[in-house]
Amino acid sequence: xxxxxxxxxxxxxxxxxxxxxxxxxxxxxxxxxxxxxxxxxxxxxxxxxxxxxxxxxxxxxxxxxxxxxxxxxxxxxxxxxxxxxxxxxxxxxxxxxxxxxxxxxxxxxxxxxxxxxxxxxxxxxxxxxxxxxxxxxxxxxxxxxxxxxxxxxxxxxxxxxxxxxxxxxxxxxxxxxxxxxxxxxxxxxxxxxxxxxxxxxxxxxxxxxxxxxxxxxxxxxxxxxxxxxxxxxxxxxxxxxxxxxxxxxxxxxxxxxxxxxxxxxxxxxxxxxxxxxxxxxxxxxxxxxxxxxxxxxxxxxxxxxxxxxx
Amino acid sequence: xxxxxxxxxxxxxxxxxxxxxxxxxxxxxxxxxxxxxxxxxxxxxxxxxxxxxxxxxxxxxxxxxxxxxxxxxxxxxxxxxxxxxxxxxxxxxxxxxxxxxxxxx
Numbered sequence: 493x494x495x496x497x498x499x500x501x502x503x504x505x506x507x508x509x510x511x512x513x514x515x516x517x518x519x520x521x522x523x524x525x526x527x528x529x530x531x532x533x534x535x536x537x538x539x540x541x542x543x544x545x546x547x548x549x550x551x552x553x554x555x556x557x558x559x560x561x562x563x564x565x566x567x568x569x570x571x572x573x574x575x576x577x578x579x580x581x582x583x584x585x586x587x588x589x590x591x592x593x594x595x596x597x598x599x600x601x602x603x604x605x606x607x608x609x610x611x612x613x614x615x616x617x618x619x620x621x622x623x624x625x626x627x628x629x630x631x632x633x634x635x636x637x638x639x640x641x642x643x644x645x646x647x648x649x650x651x652x653x654x655x656x657x658x659x660x661x662x663x664x665x666x667x668x669x670x671x672x673x674x675x676x677x678x679x680x681x682x683x684x685x686x687x688x689x690x691x692x693x694x695x696x697x698x699x700x701x702x703x704x705x706x707x708x709x710x711x712x713x714x715x716x717x718x719x720x721x722x723x724x725x726x727x728x729x730x731x732x733x734x735x736x737x738x739x740x741x742x743x744x745x746x747x748x749x750x751x752x753x754x755x756x757x758x759x760x761x762x763x764x765x766x767x768x769x770x771x772x773x774x775x776x777x778x779x780x781x782x783x784x785x786x787x788x789x790x791x792x793x794x795x796x797x798x799x800x801x802x
Numbered sequence: 803x804x805x806x807x808x809x810x811x812x813x814x815x816x817x818x819x820x821x822x823x824x825x826x827x828x829x830x831x832x833x834x835x836x837x838x839x840x841x842x843x844x845x846x847x848x849x850x851x852x853x854x855x856x857x858x859x860x861x862x863x864x865x866x867x868x869x870x871x872x873x874x875x876x877x878x879x880x881x882x883x884x885x886x887x888x889x890x891x892x893x894x895x896x897x898x899x900x901x902x903x904x905x906x907x
Binding site for chain 2: 676678685
């Protein structure tokens, strides 16, 4: 495999070049497209580092979902920043700070002792009691469950923030950022053909996440993408923001997670601890309900604040 | 037998890479949106198809091979749809104007 260092060096150079290009890009649209490409290249780097879980998250959420959100923002922004944008002094200051942070991070990485400190052996040692075989899932849902709880719960305030942008008289309407395209037979065909496969892939990612790379965030992102596709093709309507069933589904995942976590105080002696012997089924249960809630949250984040239809 | 299969893989993947190269050159050099789309979808459809075809003899199991073919079919579906959507978004004035410009050498 003498080609591998050349490929890695090429990837690294490509990403650096893309980063510079994004900063130098004249239009917001070009910068966002560059950012999405950057995310996909970064996913390749994670694959090279054999961190397939992170690669999938980066491609689905970092490049895909964030890219679509930024595209929407770029479309709403005026081409020229009012007042001509930041002055030269501010630009230099930002550049110096960014270079400083990057240099400090590089210094830390380069000064790591050999071998670098790692918790990997500890995780490998403590994985069997959780019943899952994918160490990433084990860490996320058993060893560091509090982080996972917070990062799913934080999506709800984010969604409330998006909804808070609605005009008063639009409240109670359907989210308005995903206007159906004027009828296009190819998009309709895609929205009819792709979802069965997309839903299968999404469910597989969650189910396989216990033992192989995958998990709720990756699976939920695929499910949300299928939903958004069907809505954009005009084949289905989004629920109104006041829809009770939708709101219960939104909070179901975090509530089940918290309930199991609280039960852990009595059954296993600590908040978010899982009782021995039931760890695997409980982890799967948490993953499944969180997938439902997270998929709904991601789709609604893309759908934007409620808007009155003309 | 395995030498023949390896040769087939090398030929097919190299040909696929050539289509990607040609598609990229076309994307950069062609005069208007519609011809650039044409170059791009050729690279995706044929280039990826040839690479998948070349990799098929190298996979260990039937399931992995079916997975590769599924990736190609999904890329075909996505490429065809996106090509249609982008072409539909081209304003008629641009496509008329650029076709005149496109007749230059």
